[in-house]
Amino acid sequence: MADLAERLDLDALAATLDRDGYVVIPGLFDDEEMDLLQAAMVALQEAITSGTLDRRYAGDEYLADFDGDVPPYCHYVAGVTRLSPVADAAFSHPVIVELCRRIIGDALWEFDLNGRGTVYQDARPGPGMTYTRIGWHSDHQSRPTSTFWPGMAVTIHLDATSPANGFLRVVPGSHKGGTDGMPLGFEKVPGEAAVYCERGDVILHHCDLWHSAARATDDPPYGVRRHVRGSFMGGPRPEPGAPLEPFNKNAAR
Numbered sequence: 001m002a003d004l005a006e007r008l009d010l011d012a013l014a015a016t017l018d019r020d021g022y023v024v025i026p027g028l029f030d031d032e033e034m035d036l037l038q039a040a041m042v043a044l045q046e047a048i049t050s051g052t053l054d055r056r057y058a059g060d061e062y063l064a065d066f067d068g069d070v071p072p073y074c075h076y077v078a079g080v081t082r083l084s085p086v087a088d089a090a091f092s093h094p095v096i097v098e099l100c101r102r103i104i105g106d107a108l109w110e111f112d113l114n115g116r117g118t119v120y121q122d123a124r125p126g127p128g129m130t131y132t133r134i135g136w137h138s139d140h141q142s143r144p145t146s147t148f149w150p151g152m153a154v155t156i157h158l159d160a161t162s163p164a165n166g167f168l169r170v171v172p173g174s175h176k177g178g179t180d181g182m183p184l185g186f187e188k189v190p191g192e193a194a195v196y197c198e199r200g201d202v203i204l205h206h207c208d209l210w211h212s213a214a215r216a217t218d219d220p221p222y223g224v225r226r227h228v229r230g231s232f233m234g235g236p237r238p239e240p241g242a243p244l245e246p247f248n249k250n251a252a253r
Contacts, residue, residue, distance in 0.1 A: 008025065008026075008028075008095060010095065010098060010099065010102075013025060013099055014099055014102045014103065017099060017102075017103055017204055017206070018102075018103060019172075019173065020170075020172040020173055021170070021172065021173060021174060021175030021176070021205060021206040021208065021209035022170050022172070022195065022203060022204060022205035022206065022209055022211070023099070023203070023204050024195065024197060024201055024202070024203055025095060025096070025099070025201065025202040025203075025204065026198070026201055027198065027200050027201060028093065028095060028096075028156075028200060028201065028202045029090065029093075029156065029200040029202075030200060031199070031200070033090070033200070034158060034199055034200050036086050037086050037087065037090055037156070037158065037228065038158050038226070040084045040086040040087060041077065041080065041084070041087070041120040041122075041158070041226070041228065044057070044077045044080060044083055044084065044120065045073075045074045045075075045077060045120075045122070048074045048077060049063075049071045049072070049073070049074050050071075053083075056115075057077055057078050057079055057083070058074050058076055058077055058078065059076070059078075061130050062074060062075055062076035062130060062131075063075075063128070064126060064127070064128035064129045064130075065127055065128040066126055066127065066128070072128065073128075074122075075121070075122040075123065075124070075129060075130075075131060076119060076120070076121055076122070076130075076131060077119060077120040078115070078116035078117060078119050079112070079115065079116060079117040079118070079119075080117070080118055080119060080120045080228060081110065081112075081117060081118045081230065082112070082117060087118065087120070087228055090156055090228065091110070091118055091154060091156070091228065091230055092110075093202075096154055096202060096204070097232070099204055100152040100154070100204065100232045100234075103150075103152060103206065103234075104150045104151065104152050104232065104233070104234030105150075105234040107234065108152075108232040108233065108234050109232065109233055109237050110230060110231070110232055110233075111148075111151065111230060111231040111232070111233050113148075113238060113244050114244060114247075117230060118154075118228060118229065118230025118231075119228070119229055119230065120226070120227075120228050121225075121226065121227055121228075121229060122224070122225075122226050123165075123166060123213075123216070123224070123225045123226070124165075124216065124220050124223055124224045124225070125215070125216050125218075125219055125220070125223050126220075130253070132166075132215050132216065132253075133166065133186065133212075133213055133214060133215035133253065134212055134213045134251050134252070134253055135183070135184065135185045135186050135212050135251045135252030135253065136182050136183045136184070136185070136186070136187075136189065136210055136211070136212045136251065136252075137182075137210075137211070137212070137250055137251035138174075138175075138179060138182075138207060138208050138209060138210055138211070139151060139153055139205075139207040139208075139209075139231065140207040140208050141179065141248060141250055141251075142247055142248050142249075142250075143244075143245040143246075143247065143248065144248065145245055146235075146244075146245045147235050147236055147238075148233045148235040148236060148237060148238065149207055149233065149234070149235050150206070150207055150208075150233070150234045150235065151206075151207035151231045151232065151233045151234065151235075152204055152205070152206060152207065152231060152232050152234075153203075153204065153205050153206075153207070153229065153230070153231045154202065154203075154204055154229065154230055154231065154232065155168075155202065155203040155204075155205075155227050155228070155229045156202050156227055156228040156229070157197040157198070157199060157200065157201050157202070157203070157227050158199060158226040158227055158228070159199060159224060159225050159226050159227070160196075160197060160198045160199050161195075161196050161197045161225060162196060163214070163217050164216060164217055164218040164222045164223055165216045165218065165222060165223050165224055165225040166213055166214050166215055166216040166223075166225045167194055167195060167196055167197075167213070167214050168194075168195040168197075168203065168205075168211060168212075168213055168214075169189075169192055169193070169194060169195070169211060169212045169213065169214055170192065170193055170195055170205065170209060170210065170211045171189050171191055171192050171193075171209070171210040171211070172191065172193055174208070174209055174210035175206040175207075175208035175209040175210075176208075179210075182210055184252060185252045186212060186214075186252065189210065194214075207231070212251070
């Protein structure tokens, strides 16, 4: 941890995260670690489509129809940190945890209240895909009256991002204001920035940051964007079995 902290300059990363509401941790994972994580996620995809893993970890809405694919392709696997020790270790990497802790507090915990938890997302163009782009939103808007906020989203990139396979759009500093003026769709926002990542990079973004995801402009294989994504929360964790505020699916898709 000391060597990583020195190489990455955690103080500078934390300052950027506090100022802009997001930060890229460059090269946190090497190619060997990414190969292991990718193999573990593909194994979960294949287990769902073959029936050896319960389909509740994907849901029918995340099984995409492609010509010649039987059964349908699974492009979303839920609860991967519970299913895969490799994913669990990556998501709870000490650098990720430390940077989240500095912004949202010491009592952070992984969001896993809805049975979905941290997910593996395989976004690519094609019929039946439900994750190709998403419009402007903040994560806080998904359950605005819940008390478990603040939160920090964590995205581990298994593929480099580009216009070819899609990328994150953000409005730096927007986490320090409200949502007045946030577009309802995919419009250009004054001051927005495109966030491109390399394989093995990690993005952290605050729950109040305005962000959206651009759709890929190329077909597979160049249009594929794979990542592991979840959130740490800093507010009180609800008691087991307590009702969860319904998800507000406000972002355009």
